[in-house]
Amino acid sequence: MERDDQRKIERLGTLLRSMRRGVAFTGAGLSTGSGIPDFRSPGGLWTRHRPIDFDSFLSSAESRREAWRRKFAIDDATNGAAPNAAHRAVARLVEQGGIATVVTQNIDGLHQASGVTGEKLIELHGNGTYATCLDCGARHELAEIRPGFEATGEPPACRICGGFVKSATISFGQPMPAEAMRRAQDAAREADVFLVLGSSLVVYPAAALPVSAKQAGAALVIANREPTDLDPIADLVLRTDLVALLAPFA
Template sequence: MRTRPTLSWTPAEDLPPGTTDVEPVAAALRAGGVLVLSGAGISTESGIPDYRGEGGSLSRHTPMTYQEFVGDVRARRRYWARGHLGWRTFGRARPNAGHRAVAAFGRHGLLAGVITQNVDGLHQAAGSEGVVELHGALGRVVCLSCGARCSRRELAGRLEEANAGFEPVAAGLNPDGDADLTDEQVADFRVVPCARCGGVLKPDVVFFGESVPPPRVERCRALVDGASCLLVLGSSLTVMSGLRFVRQAERAGKPVLIVNRDPTRGDRHAATRVALPLGSALGSIADRLGIPVEAPPGGNVRSDSV
């Protein structure tokens, strides 16, 4: 189950310190077979905020839980009003140097795969293939009654039509695409039902309090088993959905390498933690490997495939 995050996490004093030496990560990539596990920190340079980093959204925002969403019509109205406004910004985000570096490592055959905790689709937009979206994708919508899926772009058009003139000013944007709006700002927002059966629509993401589908977890476990090492990029590893793969790798004797500016819950399991911003760190590693980091054809445009 993806548990609701706490407002803060204080690392133990005995955690190993971070380093600015990227060579251990470069060496692992040279050897190949590296499995990437990415978190919100890799997308901050694309304008999508982190939960727990400096200025993280948890200081002002608690994410919607699955139980709230399915059990309270007012909670769903609040979610879709805030999410509709947030999608206008979230949906325009483009991959940054970190996403492009991961895609370049994949194109050069250095990776065993990519698992992301993010729901933004930016790894795929940068050109990474076969990405496992652990928590789903905001670019897709699913009906809780009939299971029909549509793109978020399609739903946005229906919501625009149902809520002409909805132009509130948000206080901020959160990593789940949720804009900060007051109850008064969302009171008159109209939620649209499934176009096929009239059921309740939900973004195709794993809410807090909801379990990651077991087949997806098993696919990730198999990727860990087949990898030479695990490279964690931009995740605090506070929730078990990502930390379990770090623990699995450690139990199997596979090195765990972390690139994250701040301490993480997985540091005690890692061979090293590079305490640098993702974009500059991965760019430096790509330079050492002689791998150009460039935008793929199409200008990093994200698809909303269903």
């Protein structure tokens, strides 16, 4: 390993051990180590199948059918994904009190599976491990929806109000959840260390959070495979594999 890299990793260790109001901002790169592909990456699912946007979901039964068909196909492809050492390191740092808040762009539920829950976790893009009714908000379990969908090919309707049921994720064209964004902004402004883990920071407004944190005085650490637009303002940039980088902290 290069001496420079070693020095950076030591600096990361010092920050992780000393932080008291850390924020971990996580993206697809954190979960690739669990076998979940980055749909935005070249050749990824979203470059082959344009995502179904929210307006289409609302206006077209065929779009709803296609959205559910893809949803279950993706679930089959990622079935059994479990948290990796990077998720476990984040959970350990939360447990030890260094990380106050985990803000994630991921919808895979792997932070919960590693033990980060409730107030400590903000899911900016929702959660793909269950579904909700768009009218009344009732929660629906995927395992209950799937047999009916496969038998009839009809998109699911709410058992309570008959409304459209959709994976509990934020689709393209769907407003960001205001409460989650507000909490994430508060956490960013209060952070002493803001850790970007596996996000290319291209999806706004979420990608504005590291800038808020930095402006409010946080040390900004960016650990991502690819360069990001915010690398020039970061205090520490690491291009290392996240699992290898964070395993010592798990």
